[in-house]
Amino acid sequence: MTDVTMRIWRGDASGGDFESYTVSQNEGEVVLDVIHRIQATEAPDLACRWNCKAGKCGSCSAEINGKPRLMCMTRMDQLPEGEVTVTPMKTFPIIRDLVTDVSFNYVQAQKVPALLPPPMPEGGYRMFQEDVERGQEFRKCIECFLCQDVCHVIRDHEDNKANYSGPRFFIRYAELEMHPLDQNDRRHLVREEMGLGYCNITKCCTEVCPEHIHITDNAIIPLKERVVDAAYDPIAWLGRTIRRKKNRSAADAAVQPAP
């Protein structure tokens, strides 16, 4: 058992500052264990959100030594020597101490037009394994919102929040766009209203994802390429014009009446 100094942000919307706590640390412990020890010994009023302690509920997101991470999946012995800094997620408004108001994400979630399947055929819907596998990766998302937190589009530019869904929801849009039963077309919607063009592929979302989802390579870039098909590719436009095929507008996709 060794001692460790934890520098933790304490405060709320009216202001705050770092407070240091020196507590014991056992072999194999994670940051959340030490936070709980501080709550049990020195600061019972320290606010921290947590639930499963197994990296599956996505509740204990915070910034450890400046990096967005899950507290329950960050082992103390993997951090560099010296004091450990823990701060709340920077992108979202603070409620208290390490707890932030992540409801921005729930607003964005409400904006995602749901799956729009064709009428049920006799015998039910059928999907083949290769089509099922494609979206499987995206369904691993635990909604920890670390990708949203690290994304500089909203982390450093608060005003962009009004027009930007963020990486977590781009994987949702990608999953729906790649779904063989879906009949909606959200490409103009993600371009015009969900701010896909704001993403400049810096891949930080992929770097911080605790589920190791290839957010950029498998969701955002394929989505950007689909938007190119719909909005920027003159040859694709010519093909659509000849075949008299129209893309669905952002407004149509958002309200999603049956095609």
Place this chain on the structure above:
Amino acid sequence: MAVMESSTKVVLGGTRGGPGVATLRKDRWWLQPVVTMSVLTAFVIYSTWAAFQNRNYFVGANVHRDLVSPFYSPCLTTHCVAGSTVGFVFGLGSLSPALLILIFPLGFRLTCYYYRRSYYRAFWWSPPSCAVADAHVAYSGETRFPLIMQNLHRYFFFAGLIFNSLLTYDAVRAFQQPGLGWGVTVGTVVLCVDAALLWAYSLSCHACRHLCGGNLKNFSEHPLRYRFWKLLTPLNAKHMNLAWTSLIFVALTDVYVRLVASGALTDYKIF
């Protein structure tokens, strides 16, 4: 403190926690952008210098070799060294033929999704690294001119395929040793590796993966395209490595051809 005005509207300006500093990261986050900036700057300086040289880009029959620098292939101007042209030429006066050619590979790499990540971080600091503050007050990403032009990446990819084919032709031609017959020299190997790396880089491109099958909604109805997509997916995962190795190797190929053409180096015959 409430962020939501209604359940479907984002209200901006909630108070954020943590100190108002650019980053709290303690690791060497600056190392990657510094390395990227150094390598890309070195490449730009070298390629600009090489493009304006307008000499020593072809090793011809006088030394029984048929090697052309990738910076100068295809040589399309009226001032190309004899033996290095492909048959049709443009009247560009005394301008270096490399200036005509480099636009396309440069455009391909400039709009490449991997290089975008790299130079946005290293040169534009938007952001310099993850969880490190963006250096700009306002940000519109790739929604406006000129960055909206990044969406033309697939057209540079198509142009890249033409150049890859020409460089493959050059690599095959490098097996020919005028006056001696066919054989393999160090230069042959260099040109072959260069062409192979450029093909691998192009085929690992995200636009290529999309066009080969990624744009499908339904893999099961397009088994052949699904196979292509599946083949390209692991290659796509190596896109970063291929971007760097092909970039560095294309410069090294030019260096090699330049040294042999100037007489500073002998192109040894392997067999």
